Amino acid sequence: MTGQEVRVSTSSRPRPRGVPAERVMSLLRTSGRALEQLLGGFGTALLALGLLIWALVVGVLTARPTLQALHALADRERARLGRWGLEVPVPPRRAAGLREAWRDPATRAEAAWLARHGVGGTVVGFLAVLAPLSAVQDLTFPLWWWTLPDGWASPSPALWVVRDWSGVPAVVLLGAAWAAATVVLGPVLARRQLRLGRRLLGRSDGDLELRVVELARTRAAALDAHVAELRRIERSLHDGAQNRIVATTVLMGAARRSLAGDPDTTARLLDQAQDAAELALAELRAVVRSILPPVLSDRGLAGAVHGLAAASAVPCTVEVDVPVRSPASVEATVYSMVAEALTNVARHSGATSVHVVVRRHPDRVHALVRDDGRGGADEAGGTGLAGIRRRVEAMDGTWTLRSPAGGPTEVEVVVPCGS
Numbered sequence: 001m002t003g004q005e006v007r008v009s010t011s012s013r014p015r016p017r018g019v020p021a022e023r024v025m026s027l028l029r030t031s032g033r034a035l036e037q038l039l040g041g042f043g044t045a046l047l048a049l050g051l052l053i054w055a056l057v058v059g060v061l062t063a064r065p066t067l068q069a070l071h072a073l074a075d076r077e078r079a080r081l082g083r084w085g086l087e088v089p090v091p092p093r094r095a096a097g098l099r100e101a102w103r104d105p106a107t108r109a110e111a112a113w114l115a116r117h118g119v120g121g122t123v124v125g126f127l128a129v130l131a132p133l134s135a136v137q138d139l140t141f142p143l144w145w146w147t148l149p150d151g152w153a154s155p156s157p158a159l160w161v162v163r164d165w166s167g168v169p170a171v172v173l174l175g176a177a178w179a180a181a182t183v184v185l186g187p188v189l190a191r192r193q194l195r196l197g198r199r200l201l202g203r204s205d206g207d208l209e210l211r212v213v214e215l216a217r218t219r220a221a222a223l224d225a226h227v228a229e230l231r232r233i234e235r236s237l238h239d240g241a242q243n244r245i246v247a248t249t250v251l252m253g254a255a256r257r258s259l260a261g262d263p264d265t266t267a268r269l270l271d272q273a274q275d276a277a278e279l280a281l282a283e284l285r286a287v288v289r290s291i292l293p294p295v296l297s298d299r300g301l302a303g304a305v306h307g308l309a310a311a312s313a314v315p316c317t318v319e320v321d322v323p324v325r326s327p328a329s330v331e332a333t334v335y336s337m338v339a340e341a342l343t344n345v346a347r348h349s350g351a352t353s354v355h356v357v358v359r360r361h362p363d364r365v366h367a368l369v370r371d372d373g374r375g376g377a378d379e380a381g382g383t384g385l386a387g388i389r390r391r392v393e394a395m396d397g398t399w400t401l402r403s404p405a406g407g408p409t410e411v412e413v414v415v416p417c418g419s
Contacts, residue, residue, distance in 0.1 A: 030376040030405040031183045034190035041193050042125025044077050048118035063098045074110040088202050113200035131182045138175025244280030248273045301331045313346040314354050322360040330417045334367045337388050341369035341411045349373025368412045375407035
């Protein structure tokens with residue numbers, strides 16, 4: 001089935017959207033993570049601003065130590081970005097002198113980051129500190145302003161002086177504006193700061209050595225994911241099917257011993273042994289399907305995606321355009337991404353509908369999963385998004401997560417597949 005949209009409705013009733021309390025908690029968690037990111041960026045921004053001033057004043061006279069400080073600070077920022085799921089490879093070689101630095105694209109990119117983050121990051125970080133503190137101060141203003149001496153009570157910042165209760169509501173409204181800015185603008189500024197750092201400190205298309213470093217990193221991540229998958233299969237076999245088979249042998253032995261003297265007990269034990277054997281067989285089939293779903297081989301990527309949509313706990317629409325088959329590894333990667341995304345929608349989003357788009361282009365496969373849930377999805381939240389990213393990057397693909405507070409959430413991947 002190609003080039004057409006198919007609506008798949010599940011038999012379960014649509015779940016209601018999240019209650020207001022859940023939405024408020026989601027917004028608070030998202031803004032809290034954003035504030036933590038911005039405060040971490042504020043620290044490196046202050047260091048970058050100091051180093052920028054130093055470089056402009058005496059950088060020519062102290063080129064070597066200045067470049068060393070630049071590389072160290074850039075690596076610290078790369079480590080900070082990595083803690084938020086945006087891994088940035090470290091360049092394999094570093095420029096030590098001005099002439100070499102001028103020819104080195106990685107060092108030029110670090111210098112551009114130093115200027116932009118030193119100025120812009122300091123401003124953004126200052127606002128990230130000022131906004132929540134001002135919100136708390138102004139929202140609690142009615143509780144304490146009257147205890148201050150005359151002429152001292154003012155909002156944050158001190159725009160005017162409050163001398164009686166008639167001026168208190170304006171301060172509270174200002175505090176609400178500070179709180180709204182913290183919740184709404186904080187995540188936006190955090191995402192832009194992380195995106196800027198990754199773009200400036202990451203690889204450039206013309207830097208072959210950095211490209212090699214990134215490929216080595218993604219391949220190592222793929223091997224780690226492969227080892228983790230083998231461990232999962234081993235645990236599934238050991239804790240599930242193996243225990244069932246052991247129970248079957250024990251029951252068969254007990255039935256054999258009771259065969260002559262107690263036929264009723266023998267029949268009961270044989271029934272239990274048969275049940276254990278059937279459960280073991282079902283668990284073995286589940287493990288086999290989790291390794292490489294047979295539906296991919298039998299029906300292709302289009303049929304597999306429609307099967308996932310039909311089994312989704314949230315009403316799902318599917319738009320598939322895959323006129324030709326792709327390599328098995330590409331189809332398995334896209335299938336796993338869609339399956340993980342639909343699982344996250346059912347468990348965490350509070351969505352009432354989800355839309356899946358899969359298209360095959362001449363040189364790539366593009367997949368998008370979009371839900372109308374509460375948003376706030378984060379790779380660091382442990383919802384399987386990091387696994388999707390590692391698997392896609394191991395295929396030399398790209399992935400994008402867009403999940404503002406309040407929704408919607410979009411998970412998008414592009415996996416190259418040749419022509």
